[in-house]
Amino acid sequence: MRRVPALSFAVMLLVGTDTFLVAPLLPALSARFGVPPTRAGWMVSAYAIGYCLTALVAGPLSDQLDRRRVLLAGMAVFCVTTAATGLAWSFASMLALRLATGVAAAVAAPQIWAAIAQVMPGRRIVPAMATATAGLTIAQLLGVPAGSLLAVRSTSDPFVVVGAGAALVAVALWRWFPAVPPSSPGGARTGLxxxxxxxxxxxxxxxxxxxxxxxxxxxxAVLSFAASWFARDFHLDQAGIATAMIVLGAGNTLGALVGPRIVRRAGQGRTLLAGSVCYVLVYATVAAVPTRWAGVGLLAGAFTVGGVLFPVMMNLLQSLTTSARGTVSALASVLMYAGSTLAGIIGGPLLAALPSFWGVSLLALGTTLVALGLWAASDCLRSEPAAG
Incomplete structure (x- = not known):
């Protein structure tokens, strides 16, 4: 079991890098395929569509199979489709390959969260989930800039490199990842x-x-529109915005790394409550800051809290069941994409409607309070909430 956290980190690092890779390459990819910016966004959306639709089916199916086999199958396809994306010969082929990569990622990634909850000892679940979370945050912090640098020579190179890395990780999974048989008694099969x-x-x-x-x-909402706020109100250029976003990503990674120690000392419930209070304080004040770096600093603090809380939230969801953890992971992924979609729809008008960052920060303040109420109502503010 010692290798499970490291292997989980590697899987989430590669899946996260692939997820975030296309957005900063859109201008170059648009020029490569000769499509206008209004259509280029489909290269991002195709991946998300493939992921969400597949996750809803793959999650329940994986609960009836050995997760190791499901994970290996997903990563094997993921490495092929990602590398093949670099060889796309048209806009249509690019969309098809991004859709296929989203499908493969939806098969592989949820198995990590489900397998950790199933094979790791109770006291090591949150630390292992934090390690996997660090893979995602480091992908955003370092993987995406590295991909942008690789694209200097050719927009094919980032996809080929990530695909090759995924192939190596697939081999490591085959060699060291343990079998994770179904948890349901007798392997009973049920409908989706x-x-x-x-x-x-x-x-x-x-x-x-x-x-x-x-x-x-x-x-x-905060993640999507912080850069727009920095550009509009503080006149940051692209380099300044990139630096600010790296600082936010560093905060998220720091939170994932120190989170297990905090949870071990305070317990899940107190950590969730304290983190939510920190969110409230940040979002109630961040829009009033006089300087750009004060704003970046406060948001970096919020992202640090996010890095601490995300593994706790995933563990709270996984603790609901012992026999449908793939379903839980898949549903959590779909809800995350749905949340990001809704944030994109309402965040922009709110940013434009109110001065500074007030529209978005008040939205985040409100959602934090509503979420805290729901966590409390569902018995999550105790140190060790009981499983469902």
Whole structure:
């Protein structure tokens, strides 16, 4: 079991890098395929569509299979489709390959969260999830800038390199990742719909998933529109914005790294409550700061809190069940994408409607308070909430 956190980190680092890779390359990819910016966004959306639609099916199916095999299959396809993306010969082929990569990522990534909850000892679950979370945050912090640098010679290079890295990780998974058989007694098989119905009927499930979704709306609103605020009100150029976003990513990574120690000392419930209070304080004041770096500093603090809380939230969701953890992981992923989509829809008008960052920060403040209420109502503010 010692290798599970490291392997989980590697999987999430590569999946995270691939997820975030296309957005900064859109101008170059638009020129490569001769498409206008209004259509280029589909190269990002195709991946998200493939991921969400597949996750809803792959999650319940994986609960009836050995997760190691599902993870290996997903990573094997992921490395091929990612590398092949670098060889795309047209806009249509690019969309098809991004869709296929999203499908593969949706098969592989949720297995990490489910397998950690299933194979790791109880006291090591949150630290292992924090290690996997660090893979995602480091992908945003270092992986994406590295991909942009690789694209200087050719926009094909980042995809080929990530695909090659995924192939190496797939080999490591085959060699060292343990078998993770189904948790249901006798490997009983149930229909996809019945697994979601059973999960919905689990005590406290609606409150916890609702809290997670509401939290992600505010979280992604801040993440999506912080750069626009920096550019509009503080006149940061692209280099300044990139530096500011790296600082925010560093805060997120720091939180993921120190989070397990905080949780071990304070417990999950107190950590969640204290983190939510920190969010409230930041979002109630950040729009009033007089300088750009004060704003960056406060948001970096919020992102540090996010790095601490994300593994706690995932563990709270996984603790709802012992037999449908793939379903839980898949649903959490879909809710995260849904939250980011809703944030993109309402965050822009709010940023434009109110001065400074007030529109977005008040949205994040409100979602934090609503999420905190839902966490409390679903028995999550104790140190060790009982499983469903």
């Amino acid at each position: 719909g019945s697994q979601y119905v059973a999960l919905a009927r689990t005590p406290r499930a609606a409150g916890r998933f609702g809290a997670y979704f509401v939290f992600q709306v505010g979280n992604f």
